[in-house]
Each structure stands twice: as C-alpha cells, then as structure tokens.
Amino acid sequence: MQNQRATREGETRILLIEDDEKLGAQVVEHLRQSGFQPNWLRTGEDALVATPRDYALVVLDLMLPGVFGLDVLKHLRSISDVPVLVLSAKNEADVKVKALELGADDYVTKPFWPEELIARVHARLRRPVLERAEAYSDDGLEIDGAARTVSVDGAAVEMTKVEFELLWSLAKRAGQALSRAWLVSNVLDPEREGGERTLDVHVSRIRKKLGRCGERVVTVWGVGYRLDRSDAP
Amino acid sequence: MKLRTRLAVTVLTTMAVLLAGAMWVRAVMERSSTERALIEYATERMRTDGREWCESDPASFVLGSGRWRGGWKPWDGGPAAERGGERRGAVAERGSPAAGPQGAAGPLPPPDDGNLGARPPAPHAHPHSDRWPRIEVWAYGPDFVSLNPAAPAFPASLRAELESGERSASEDWEDGERDALQAAVRMEWSEGPAAIILARRSAAPRPLFSAWPMAAFAAQCALLVLAVVLAAGPIVRRVRKLETQMRESAAARYAQPVDVDGADEVSELAQTFNAAALEVRGSLESLEARERALRTFVENTTHDVMIPLTVLQGHLTTLRRAGESGAPIEREVVLDSLQEAHYMASLIHNLAAASRLESGASELVTHALDLNALVERAVGRHRPIAKARGIALEHAVPPAPLSTRGDVTLVEQAVSNLIHNAVRYVQPGGHVAVVLEERGQRFSLRVLDDGPGVPEALRSKVFERSFRADDARSRQPDGLGLGLSIARDVAERHGFRLELRSPPEGGAELELSGPLA
Numbered sequence: 001m002q003n004q005r006a007t008r009e010g011e012t013r014i015l016l017i018e019d020d021e022k023l024g025a026q027v028v029e030h031l032r033q034s035g036f037q038p039n040w041l042r043t044g045e046d047a048l049v050a051t052p053r054d055y056a057l058v059v060l061d062l063m064l065p066g067v068f069g070l071d072v073l074k075h076l077r078s079i080s081d082v083p084v085l086v087l088s089a090k091n092e093a094d095v096k097v098k099a100l101e102l103g104a105d106d107y108v109t110k111p112f113w114p115e116e117l118i119a120r121v122h123a124r125l126r127r128p129v130l131e132r133a134e135a136y137s138d139d140g141l142e143i144d145g146a147a148r149t150v151s152v153d154g155a156a157v158e159m160t161k162v163e164f165e166l167l168w169s170l171a172k173r174a175g176q177a178l179s180r181a182w183l184v185s186n187v188l189d190p191e192r193e194g195g196e197r198t199l200d201v202h203v204s205r206i207r208k209k210l211g212r213c214g215e216r217v218v219t220v221w222g223v224g225y226r227l228d229r230s231d232a233p
Numbered sequence: 234m235k236l237r238t239r240l241a242v243t244v245l246t247t248m249a250v251l252l253a254g255a256m257w258v259r260a261v262m263e264r265s266s267t268e269r270a271l272i273e274y275a276t277e278r279m280r281t282d283g284r285e286w287c288e289s290d291p292a293s294f295v296l297g298s299g300r301w302r303g304g305w306k307p308w309d310g311g312p313a314a315e316r317g318g319e320r321r322g323a324v325a326e327r328g329s330p331a332a333g334p335q336g337a338a339g340p341l342p343p344p345d346d347g348n349l350g351a352r353p354p355a356p357h358a359h360p361h362s363d364r365w366p367r368i369e370v371w372a373y374g375p376d377f378v379s380l381n382p383a384a385p386a387f388p389a390s391l392r393a394e395l396e397s398g399e400r401s402a403s404e405d406w407e408d409g410e411r412d413a414l415q416a417a418v419r420m421e422w423s424e425g426p427a428a429i430i431l432a433r434r435s436a437a438p439r440p441l442f443s444a445w446p447m448a449a450f451a452a453q454c455a456l457l458v459l460a461v462v463l464a465a466g467p468i469v470r471r472v473r474k475l476e477t478q479m480r481e482s483a484a485a486r487y488a489q490p491v492d493v494d495g496a497d498e499v500s501e502l503a504q505t506f507n508a509a510a511l512e513v514r515g516s517l518e519s520l521e522a523r524e525r526a527l528r529t530f531v532e533n534t535t536h537d538v539m540i541p542l543t544v545l546q547g548h549l550t551t552l553r554r555a556g557e558s559g560a561p562i563e564r565e566v567v568l569d570s571l572q573e574a575h576y577m578a579s580l581i582h583n584l585a586a587a588s589r590l591e592s593g594a595s596e597l598v599t600h601a602l603d604l605n606a607l608v609e610r611a612v613g614r615h616r617p618i619a620k621a622r623g624i625a626l627e628h629a630v631p632p633a634p635l636s637t638r639g640d641v642t643l644v645e646q647a648v649s650n651l652i653h654n655a656v657r658y659v660q661p662g663g664h665v666a667v668v669l670e671e672r673g674q675r676f677s678l679r680v681l682d683d684g685p686g687v688p689e690a691l692r693s694k695v696f697e698r699s700f701r702a703d704d705a706r707s708r709q710p711d712g713l714g715l716g717l718s719i720a721r722d723v724a725e726r727h728g729f730r731l732e733l734r735s736p737p738e739g740g741a742e743l744e745l746s747g748p749l750a
Contacts, residue, residue, distance in 0.1 A: 096641055097600045106606065111578045113617040120613060169632075177629040179668045222666025222681040223629040 011037040012125065015055040017047045017072060018087070027059065030114040036121070047072045052080035057125060059117075060104075061087040062095065070095075070102060077103035083124045087112075136171035139230035141213040143171045150210075157209050162188060166202055170217065170227035180224040236469055240461045248454050264414070267434070268403045272416045275370045275432035279420060284427050287372045291380035291426035297369030367435045372427035380426045387431060391417040395429065406433060471499045479506055487514040526591050534584045534715075541573040541580075548573070568621050575618045579653050583719050586646040590722045597726055599638040601750050604676055605630040607641065608669050611649040619656045619665065626656060628667035635669060635676045636750045639727045647723035647731075650716030651680040651743045659684035675746050683740040687733060695733060696721035720745070 014036045018024035024040050031038040039055070041047050052058060058076060062069030069086075076084055086099045086107040096107055106124055108117050136143040140153040145168055150157040159167065165187045170178060180196050188198060203225055207214035216228045234242070278296055279287075287294040373379045377387040394402035395417055403416035415433045422428065478491035487510040493503045548570040555562050612628045619626035637644075648667075655665040659682045666681045687695060695717050720743075724731040729747035736742050 094598070106610075108610070109582075109614075111574075112614070113575075115617040115620075116613045119616070120610070123609065173632060177627055178632075179629040179670055181668075181670050182629070182631050220627045220629070220666065221625060221664035221683070223627050223668050226627075 011035070012056045013037045013039065013054060014121065015050060015052065015058045016040045017044070017058065018061040019043065020061070026114070027117065030118060031121070034118045044068045044072050048075055052076050052082040055082055057121060058082055058084045059087060059121070060084055062099065070098060073099060073102045073104055085120055085124060136174060138174070141210065141216065143168060145172070152211055152213050159206070159209065163202055163206050163209070167206055167217070167227070170225060174227045175229055177220040177223045177226040183224055236472070237462050237465050240465050241458045244457050244461050245454060248450070248457065252450060267414060268416060271368070271414060271432050271434050272401050272403065272418055274368065275416065275430055276418055276420070278370060279427060279430055283370065283372070284420070284422070284425070287427040288425055291372065292382070294372050294381050294426070295369055295383070297367060369433050371431045371433075373429040373431065374426050375423060375428040377429060385431070388415065388417070391415070391431070395419050468499065471495075475499060475503055482510055486517060487511075523591055527588060530587055530591065531584070534580060538577055538580055541576045545570055545573040571621050572618055579649070579716070582646055583650065583715050586643055586719050586723070587715070589643065590719065590726065597640055599640055599727070601636050602639050602641045602644060603634050603636050604669055604678070605634040607645050607648060608667055608678065611645055611652055612667055614649055615652050615656050622656070623661040624656055624659050625664045626652070627664070628669075630669045631671055635671055637676055637747055638750045643723045644727065647720040648678065648745065650720045651745065654716050654743075655680050655682035655684065655741070658682070671749065672746070674749055676749055678745045680743045681736070681740060686735050686739055686741045692733060692735070696731070
C-alpha cells in the first residue's frame with residue numbers, strides 16, 4: 001500500500017512541487033508544523049523524475065502561465081495513483097476542470113490560508129480510511145459496525161436499533177457534521193412518527209447511555225450533529 | 234483589372250474567337266462550293282464541246298492552258314504565249330457564253346472564289362495579274378491514261394475513289410500554290426479518250442486577312458468596345474459612389490447607412506452593407522457598454538481594495554513599532570490585519586468573477602461539479618478567519634456526494650460570497666452553518682447565521698448591484714457588499730435560485746438551490 005510505505009517511519013511524507021521560493025518555504029514550514037514530512041522540489045523537471053510512491057500525497061503548483069504543471073500532473077497520473085492536491089493561481093474554471101480531469105484529487109486556489117491547505121491535505125489523506133471504516137475506536141469509545149456493538153471503557157452499552165444506526169452514521173464520518181434532515185430521512189424509521197424532535201430525543205438518550213463519552217456527540221448550530229474525536233480542538 | 238478594362242478585353246477576346254470561327258466556316262464552305270463549281274464547269278465544258286475536240290485531237294487536248302503546268306504562266310507573255318495563243322483563244326472563244334450556242338445546260342463561268350467580286354470571264358484578260366485562279370482540264374481514257382503526253386499522271390487517290398464507284402472525286406493539290414484543287418470526273422460516256430477528266434484549279438495566293446473586311450471588323454470591335462465602356466459608365470459611377478459612402482460609414486463607426494437606390498445588384502450590395510453595418514454597430518455598442526461597465530467596476534474595486542490595504546499597512550506599522558519597542562503585540566491588531574487580507578482576497582476573486590459575468594452570456598461553460606467538495610473548499614477558505622473572529626463556522630454535506638452542472642469557479646465564488654457575507658456580519662461568538670442537502674431532484678445549499686439579519690426595508694435590495702454603488706460600498710456590518718450581487722448573477726446565469734429568508738428566531742438564511750446533475 002502506498003500510504004503504508006509513505007508513512008512507515010511514523011511521518012507522512014508529502015511531495016511539494018512549487019517554483020516560488022517564498023510560498024514554497026511557507027508551505028514547507030506549515031506542513032512540518034502540522035506533523036508532515038515535506039519534500040520540496042522547485043522545478044517541473046525534478047518533479048518528472050521524482051518517485052511518487054514514496055509519498056502519501058503530492059501538492060502541485062500548476063506554475064501558470066503555461067501548461068507545465070498539467071504536464072507534471074499527467075506524468076504523475078501515468079505512473080501512480082498518489083493523491084494530488086493542486087495549487088491554482090489562476091481563478092479560471094478551465095484550468096481547474098482540466099486538472100480534475102487529468103486526475104487531480106482536489107485543488108486550493110491562491111491566495112489561501114495555511115490552515116486551509118493543511119485542512120485539505122488532512123481531508124484528502126483521511127478520506128479512504130473513513131469510507132472503508134468498519135469500526136470506530138477512540139479514547140475508550142468503541143463502536144463495531146459489523147457486530148453492531150458499543151462499549152465505553154470496555155463496558156458494553158445497550159442501544160436500540162435506531163440509536164445504533166444514528167451513532168454509527170455519525171461515527172463513520174467522525175469529525176464531520178451530518179444535517180438533521182439527512183439523519184431524519186436516512187436513519188429514523190419512516191414508518192414511525194419520525195421528525196427532528198424525535199431525532200433530538202434519540203440523541204439525548206445516546207448521550208446519556210455513553211456516559212463520559214456522551215459529550216462527544218455535539219450539537220452543531222444550524223446543522224445537526226457530529227461525533228467529535230477525542231483530539232478535536 | 235478595372236471594370237471597364239475587363240469589359241473591353243472580354244469583348245475583344247470574344248470577337249477574336251468569333252472571327253477565327255467565321256473564317257474557318259468560310260474556308261470550309263468555300264472549298265466545298267469551289268469543288269462543286271469546278272466539277273460542274275469541267276463536266277459542262279466536256280459535254281458542250283470538249284469531248285468533240287478531244288476525240289478529234291486527243292494527243293494535244295487540254296482545256297485551259299496545256300503549257301501552264303510546264304512552269305511558265307501563259308499570261309506571262311514571252312515566246313510560249315505565241316504558241317499557246319491560238320489554243321487559249323479557242324478556249325476563251327468556246328468557253329465564253331456568247332460562243333457556246335449549243336450549250337444546252339447553259340454556259341458556266343469559271344468557278345469564282347465568291348469573295349472578290351466580279352471577275353473577268355477569262356484569265357488572259359489580266360495577263361499580268363496572278364490574282365485569278367487558272368483552270369485546266371485534261372482528258373484520260375477509261376484506263377486512266379491520257380493520249381496527251383503532256384498530261385499529268387492520274388492522281389492515285391482520285392483513281393482509287395473513281396474505281397470504287399464514285400462518279401467524281403476531288404482533293405487538294407500541292408502545286409506550290411494555295412487553294413489548289415483537282416477533281417476527277419467519270420463522264421457519262423465511259424469510252425474514248427475523254428472517258429475520264431481531271432480538272433485542276435489553281436488559285437493565286439490570297440491574303441488571309443484582306444484589308445477591307447479587317448477594317449470593317451476593327452471598326453465593329455471599336456464600336457462594340459465603345460458601347461460597352463459607355464454602358465459601364467453609370468455602373469462604375471454608382472460603385473464608386475457606394476465605395477465612398479462605405480468608407481465614410483466605416484469612418485463614422487457604421488453610424489450612417491449608405492444610400493440604396495435602384496433595384497439592381499449595386500443596390501442589393503448597398504442593402505447588404507447596411508445590414509452588416511447595423512450588426513457591426515450593434516456589437517460595437519454592446520462592446521463599448523461592456524467596456525464601460527468593466528471600467529467602472531475596476532475603478533470601484535480598486536477603490537475598495539485601497540481601503541483594506543491602507544488599513545493593513547497601518548496595522549503592520551503598528552506591529553512593527555510594537556516589535557521594535559518590545560511592547561506586547563495586540564491580538565486585535567493581528568486579527569484585524571488577517572480580516573483585511575481576507576477581505577482583499579475575496580474582493581479580487583469577485584473582480585475576476587464579475588469580469589467574467591460582465592463579459593457576456595455566451596461564455597458560460599458548464600461541467601459536472603461535486604458540490605460536497607465545493608462546499609468544503611468554500612468553508613475551508615473562510616474557516617481560518619471565522620476561527621480568528623471567534624465565530625463557529627460549521628458545515629454538513631450528505632455522505633453521498635451531490636453534483637450539479639456549472640462553472641466551478643463562478644459557483645464556488647458565489648457560495649464563498651454567501652459564507653463570507655455571513656462570517657462578516659455575525660458578531661464574535663456567533664454561528665454560521667452551511668448545509669448542503671438533497672431535496673427531491675434538487676440540491677439545497679443553505680447558509681444560516683445568527684447575526685443581526687437583514688432589515689425588512691433592505692431585503693429587496695440586497696442582491697442589487699446599484700445597492701452596492703450607493704451605500705453598500707461601506708464595509709460596515711450594515712452594508713452587504715458586492716458579493717451577494719455576484720452570487721445572484723451566478724445563480725441567474727446557471728438557472729439556480731437564490732433566496733434570502735429571515736427565520737423567526739433571528740439571523741439570516743440564504744438558500745441557493747438548483748437541479749442535480
């Protein structure tokens with residue numbers, strides 16, 4: 001697995017292809033502060049001989065004007081399926097669409113906040129794990145999607161069918177909010193009187209049953225609910 | 234080539250071709266009539282008195298001049314003229330109409346070339362002229378052998394034709410002179426020394442182009458060219474006038490049409506030009522309007538960028554001084570600097586979006602776009618500043634990505650504007666939520682905030698561009714800015730719906746909705 005190889009030394013290696021000295025240095029600094037191990041290449045020629053399988057993710061500046069960045073992207077895609085995050089200076093749809101068509105996974109438009117870039121990198125690295133998740137385990141709270149069991153600090157917690165579906169939906173996308181409307185129409189039994197009021201009742205019961213972990217099911221203003229991770233800020 | 238020159242050249246070329254054709258036709262017809270006449274003349278002469286004469290003196294029989302072929306011309310005079318004089322006289326006498334009382338078929342004049350007018354009855358009338366053709370008739374027996382030793386050998390090709398059953402045959406005769414023709418006739422009496430006759434006609438060379446017809450032809454050509462040039466005059470004048478008017482119209486940016494008079498091709502051209510000019514004028518005007526709009530926009534935006542930039546410069550100066558003097562850095566100043574930078578980035582994105590929106594309806598290129606990713610990017614853009622301001626910016630997207638068709642840059646900018654708008658007007662400690670949901674076959678993207686909301690009086694104006702021009706330029710919380718009008722434009726151009734609601738519990742809710750792809 002690519003990700004395993006790229007992270008075998010405990011640090012996630014990220015390849016940055018950026019020709020601007022100041023921006024490159026800044027991005028490298030922010031990636032490092034966020035716990036990544038960045039490798040910075042300054043030219044497209046270097047990028048063409050890089051070995052993408054050593055990295056968990058590639059941050060590629062399209063280096064506009066010109067299509068050189070797109071050439072690099074094409075090359076990367078031809079030899080690897082490493083996630084590629086494109087930095088685009090030009091706020092033009094055709095370049096972004098072209099990049100996405102050529103296999104870029106996401107893009108960030110300049111100017112961008114360092115946090116914005118880091119968040120996109122995290123989101124991209126997390127995605128495949130989330131989608132394949134069959135169990136959630138975090139600081140004492142264990143949820144097994146296959147066995148349909150919940151335990152807090154090793155003690156099993158009894159849940160109704162609806163309560164488990166609700167908690168599992170949130171756990172599969174931990175850290176992301178789900179809207180009340182989505183939860184109502186996808187988790188609650190449509191046969192029974194299921195409105196947003198019912199949803200709130202189910203959530204408050206879940207919180208109670210989870211005990212000390214109950215506060216991780218947070219109400220998100222204007223949105224719905226989210227299961228936070230223990231390390232959430 | 235100018236019109237007149239072209240017409241003249243065309244006329245002359247056509248005339249030359251016609252002339253060549255006419256000459257060819259004339260030559261063909263002339264040869265055929267000459268041949269017929271030669272045969273008739275010779276036959277008739279033999280019938281009237283030639284046969285009788287030949288049978289009485291076959292060894293020296295020749296009609297015309299027996300010595301002519303010998304290389305001297307009887308009309309040249311000299312010693313030979315005396316020897317042949319008597320016989321020539323006989324020919325003339327017997328051949329002349331007056332001297333042929335027994336000519337039942339009527340006397341025939343020698344063949345005429347048909348073109349040179351009346352000719353003398355006998356060649357010797359002009360002894361020193363070689364303008365008239367000479368004719369001689371030789372007689373041969375049925376075996377194609379003449380008893381006259383001076384007679385030429387019977388031409389093989391003519392003999393072959395007669396032997397194949399033809400009564401008469403003719404061919405061109407190469408005797409060093411043009412128009413030479415010889416004809417062989419099998420007489421109706423098929424015996425005796427004059428069973429077959431060979432008539433030879435020699436025409437003197439005639440100029441191919443004789444003076445008079447050429448002069449007439451030249452005059453005809455000149456007249457024709459003159460007529461054509463005169464006829465072309467008014468056309469040329471009208472075309473020139475039209476050209477002048479076209480130049481004037483172009484110089485006046487196609488504001489004035491050209492005159493259309495008459496009902497011919499020239500007036501059709503003028504009409505076509507007017508139609509084209511109208512179209513050009515239309516695009517020019519819309520281009521100018523667009524350019525004006527864009528210039529105004531750039532001026533406004535430049536002004537808008539200058540304010541936050543000035544504030545940012547002030548803040549940076551404060552921070553520099555604090556750093557130099559070792560004073561603590563005020564958190565407020567840093568936060569405000571971040572906000573100003575963020576605001577400028579947003580403005581410049583909007584400038585790009587607006588310039589594309591202003592540049593015309595035809596340029597919208599849509600692709601399938603992932604709304605989940607779009608919402609996450611747009612929220613991500615504003616989260617740092619929201620966090621710095623102490624505002625909770627949250628979002629939710631459905632687990633299965635929703636997609637629609639659109640211009641990804643414009644739609645993202647519109648969504649970003651909705652979020653930015655909310656983040657700017659919510660007080661610290663407030664909330665902003667972005668919720669993407671599927672409703673039937675449509676997507677619904679709501680941006681909710683618990684800010685001050687939009688006063689009833691302003692609700693109808695928030696999406697208007699002019700609203701911005703009046704008081705929304707102000708970056709105070711009560712101004713709603715350029716962003717919403719761009720969001721409105723983007724929604725309209727995509728066929729999406731953008732609605733502003735004021736929920737009963739306060740705050741504002743903006744909803745962008747449209748069809749799913």
